[in-house]
Amino acid sequence: QVHLVQSGAEVKKPGSSVKVSCKASGDIPSYFAVSWLRQAPGQGLEWMGQIMLDLGTPNYAQKYRGRVTISADKSTHTAYMELNSLRSEDTAIYYCARDYGALSYFVAWGQGTLVTVSS
Amino acid sequence: DIQMTQSPSTLSASVGDRVTITCRASQTINTWLAWYQQKPGTAPKVLIYQASNLESGVPSRFSGRGSGTEFTLTISSLQPDDFATYYCQQYDSYSWTFGQGTKVEIK
Numbered sequence: 688q689v690h691l692v693q694s695g696a697e698v699k700k701p702g703s704s705v706k707v708s709c710k711a712s713g714d715i716p717s718y719f720a721v722s723w724l725r726q727a728p729g730q731g732l733e734w735m736g737q738i739m740l741d742l743g744t745p746n747y748a749q750k751y752r753g754r755v756t757i758s759a760d761k762s763t764h765t766a767y768m769e770l771n772s773l774r775s776e777d778t779a780i781y782y783c784a785r786d787y788g789a790l791s792y793f794v795a796w797g798q799g800t801l802v803t804v805s806s
Numbered sequence: 807d808i809q810m811t812q813s814p815s816t817l818s819a820s821v822g823d824r825v826t827i828t829c830r831a832s833q834t835i836n837t838w839l840a841w842y843q844q845k846p847g848t849a850p851k852v853l854i855y856q857a858s859n860l861e862s863g864v865p866s867r868f869s870g871r872g873s874g875t876e877f878t879l880t881i882s883s884l885q886p887d888d889f890a891t892y893y894c895q896q897y898d899s900y901s902w903t904f905g906q907g908t909k910v911e912i913k
Contacts, residue, residue: 722902732842732850732893732904748901749807782849792840792897794861796849 689713689785691721691797698803704771707800709783711764717741720788721766723757725779726799738766739788773804808832808896812905818913823884827908829877829894838898841870841879844907845890853892854879884910 694708709721722737736747738757745757756769766783781800784793809832819825829839837857842850852861854870857877867882881888889912894905 731906732895734902734904746900750901784849790838790897792852792855792895793842793850794852796851799849 689715689719689795691783691785691795693781693783693797693800696801696803698805699773701774701804701806703773704769705773705802706767706769707781707783707802709766709768709797711740711766711785715764718788719764720786720791721759722784722786722793723755723766723768724782724784724793726782727776727779730779735768737786737788740764740766770802773802775804778802778804807901808835808899808903810894810896810903810905812892812894812908814908815906816909816911818911819884820913821884821886823913825881825884825910827879827892827894827910829872829879829905831875831877831896831898834874835896835898837873838896839870839872839877840895840897841868842893842895843888843890844893850893881910 690713692710697705699705719740723735735751736757738745738759740759759766783797785795811830813828839857841854844850853864853868858870869880871878891907891909893907
C-alpha cells in the first residue's frame with residue numbers, strides 16, 4: 688500500500704509562486720504516477736496534471752498549461768507541483784493522488800495542502 | 807473536455823433509505839468512471855471504479871452501474887457514516903473531469 692504525505696499550508700501574495708511536495712512511502716511499484724488536483728473552498732474537484740515518477744513525463748490540463756510545473760525526484764519518490772502567477776482564485780486545497788497513468792482513477796490521496804493567496 | 811453532470815446536487819434522506827445518484831457524461835466514456843466519497847476536511851476516497859467495480863474495503867451496500875454516458879451510484883441502505891458528498895469522475899480521456907458533487911444530507 689502506498690501512503691502520500693504532502694507539505695504544509697502556505698500563505699502567498701498575489702503574483703508569487705508556490706511549490707507543494709508529495710512524498711510517497713510504502714510498497715512503491717516501479718510504475719507509479721501522481722496527479723495533482725485542487726478544490727477551492729466549498730467547490731468541486733479539478734484535475735491539474737500528472738507525472739509518471741519513473742519517466743518524469745508530465746501531462747497537464749489545458750487550463751493550467753503554462754502556469755503549473757509538475758516535477759518529480761525518483762530517488763526520493765517525491766512529486767512537486769509549482770503554480771506561478773498566483774491570484775486570489777487560486778486559494779484552494781491542493782491534493783496529490785496516486786493513479787495508474789492513462790485510463791486511471793485516483794486510488795490513494797495525500798492529506799491536502801491549503802494554499803491561501805492574499806495580499 | 808468531457809463535461810460530467812451529477813443529479814441531484816443535494817439529496818435529503820434517512821438512515822435505511824435506498825438512494826441513487828446519477829452522473830451523465832457529455833460524450834461516451836465507455837465504463838471509465840469512478841465514484842468518490844468526501845467528508846468535510848478530508849480527502850476523497852474511491853468507492854467504485856470502472857463504473858461497477860467495488861474498491862477493496864468498501865461496503866457492499868455501495869454499487870455502481872452504467873456505461874456510455876449515463877451512470878448511477880446506489881447506496882442500498884443508507885448508514886450514518888454515509889452522509890457525505892459524492893463525486894463521479896471520468897478517466898476516458900485527458901483532461902480527467904469530475905461532476906459537481908452530490909451532498910447527501912440527513913432528512
